[in-house]
Amino acid sequence: MDDYTRFISSTxxxxxxxxxxxxxxxxxxxRDVISLAGGIPDPRTFPRKxxxxxxxxxxxxxGDQALQYSETKGILEVREMLSHFLFEFRGISVDAExxxxxxxxxxxxxxxARTLIDPGDIVITENPSYLAAIGAFKIRGARLVGIPIDKQGMDTYKLEEKVKELKSRGEKVKFIYTIPVGHNPAGTTMPPDRKKHLVEIAEKYDxxxxxxxxxxxxxxxxTVDIRPLKTYDSEDRVIxxxxxSKILAPGLRIGWIASPKDLTRRFELVKQYMDLHSPTLNQFIVxxxxxxxLVKEHAHKLAPFYRKKRDAMLEAIKEYFPDNVWYTExxxxFFVFVYVLKEGFDxxxxxxxxxxxxxxxxVPGKSFHTDERGENSMRLSFSYPDSDxxxxxxxxxxxxxxxxA
Ligand SMILES: Cc1ncc(COP(=O)(O)O)c(C=O)c1O
Structure with a gap:
């Protein structure tokens, strides 16, 4: 048998x-091709020893615990450590629970996506946004609405206009997905007034x-403000x-969600059928x-390491690119996002x-867009190759x- 199409689910x-x-x-x-495509960390940064x-x-x-099955939610000591870490590094005050x-x-x-989205619900994102988030939301049937960015990230006045318009049409807007600091793919960071405004919009429009x-x-x-939106969140609306992945090693596959208790419980229930729990050993390692x-020490070394590469890319762009190119700084x-301002450039x-x-x-930029546009854009990554x-x-x-062009 060589055609299995009829067995494949519609999803x-x-x-x-x-x-x-x-x-x-x-x-x-x-080997002759230089790749500015994949956004993977430089393996020279991995703290192997x-x-x-x-x-x-x-x-x-x-080993008795670290090699054993564990709680779906994550090991309690690990969640407690993450709770300290979030407070110390990001000023986010959340319990292990x-x-x-x-x-x-x-x-x-x-x-x-599985827990919050029903088919037809609207999710608002920056336009462009992170490719794999767009994919995860769309596969659950979300309709994505993109808000344009400028050099300071999402324009929250345009966001409010859009939310108002959608709500007045009776549309079900579930959440705003945002990468406020060090955006992927644009590299932008929102200033404090925009962060505050975004949280106010969430409150005002539920x-x-x-x-x-x-x-x-x-x-x-x-000089950039790295305060998370979560620290502006007095109504517990921010997940x-x-x-x-970027501050230690992506192969560990350990991440986390900090959210209100009720949502945490719902995420836990959904997760149990996905993988029972995240790798116990790697949770202990993290x-x-x-x-x-180690994380603190290591994170300090990453900024100068990647800054050199970022500078190499921006200097070369300034030296070589023609005038009809708009790019983020x-x-x-890990990324510079580029628009070539020429009709038909695809x-x-x-x-x-x-x-x-x-x-x-x-990476062609179209798939980072929510509206089938951006065919004249591309994402360039500086994380992996050396400066030359x-x-x-x-x-x-x-x-x-x-x-x-
Ligand atoms: C914005 C953003 N979100 C999520 C991820 C996924 O990260 P992880 O390796 O933790 O799954 C990435 C990875 O590049 C990313 O850039």
Whole structure:
């Protein structure tokens, strides 16, 4: 038998292959191509020896628990450690009871989607927004409404106008999904007045807010306000997500949700059928990495490390790119987002040529958009290649833009 289509559920049939994963698979074979596509951490940052030492101790000394099944919500000591961590690092005051440990924050997004979204519900996001969040919401039948960004992230006046309009039409708006600090893919950070305004909008129009915060732990510009929305949240409307993927290692697959107790309980009930619990051993490793100070020490080293790469990309953009390009100047995260201001310039159509003729890869920007637009945009990542490779990659992209626009 070679056709299984008739057995596939309607939900699974709607899922398309991720453009990024497809591109990464192709260019992995091509040593001559510079990839500015995947947004993965530079493995040189992984604290290997320290993690190996912690893992050994956890297995030998705490193996009875660390290698065992555990609570769906996450191990109590681990949630307590996360509660201290959130208070110390982000000023977020939540009890262990308000925390659910997840298998990366991608699972948190999926859990939130499964728990909150009914088909047809509206979810508001920045436009552009994080590809895999858009995917997780859409697969549950959400209709996405995007709010334009400028160099300071989501324009909250446009957000309020949109919410007002949707509510007056009787639309069911469930939540606002936002990455307020170090946005993916734009790299922008919202100033305090916008953060406050966003939370006020949620209160005024009875909405929840999903705050996704993987990048605020290392920011390239010290003057930027990294305070989470959650600290402005007097009515308990903000569901806060974060992860160790960028501050330790993504292969650990440990993230968490901090949310009001009732929601935490609902997420827990949904999670039990997904994976019973997140990996026990990795939860112990993460808790020990926090307790021993490894996370704090490590996060401090990340900002200067990635700042150099960000600077290399921006310098090369300023040197090589023609004038008809609009780009973000990230204060956090791994990405520069670019719009080529030329009618008909289509980064999806040009990707094959970019790889084969110009020997450079990027992620076409359309799938980061909520409204089928953005065909003239691309996401460029500076996290993985070294600075010289980044500069040469940008030079090649500039050739593509000059010749093909
Ligand atoms: C904004 C955002 N949210 C969530 C994730 C998923 O992170 P995790 O590795 O914890 O699943 C990423 C990863 O790149 C991200 O950029």
């Amino acid at each position: 699974a049939s709607k899922i398309k292959a991720s453009e990024i994963r497809e591109i990464l698979a192709v260019i992995r074979m091509r 320290e993690l190996a030492e912690i893992a050994r101790r956890m297995i030998i000394d705490l 308000n925390i659910l440990v997840t298998t990366g924050s991608q699972q948190a997004l999926d859990l939130i 909405l929840l807010v999903v705050e996704d915060d993987p990048y605020s732990y290392f920011i390239y510009d010290e 806060y997500l974060s992860t160790v 808790a020990e990495a926090i307790r021993s100070g 990230p204060v956090g995260g 980064t999806s159509k040009l990707l094959e040529k970019a790889i084969n003729k110009y020997r450079v890869a990027y 490779t980044i500069k040469e990659g940008i030079r090649r992209i500039s050739e593509l833009i000059k010749n093909e």
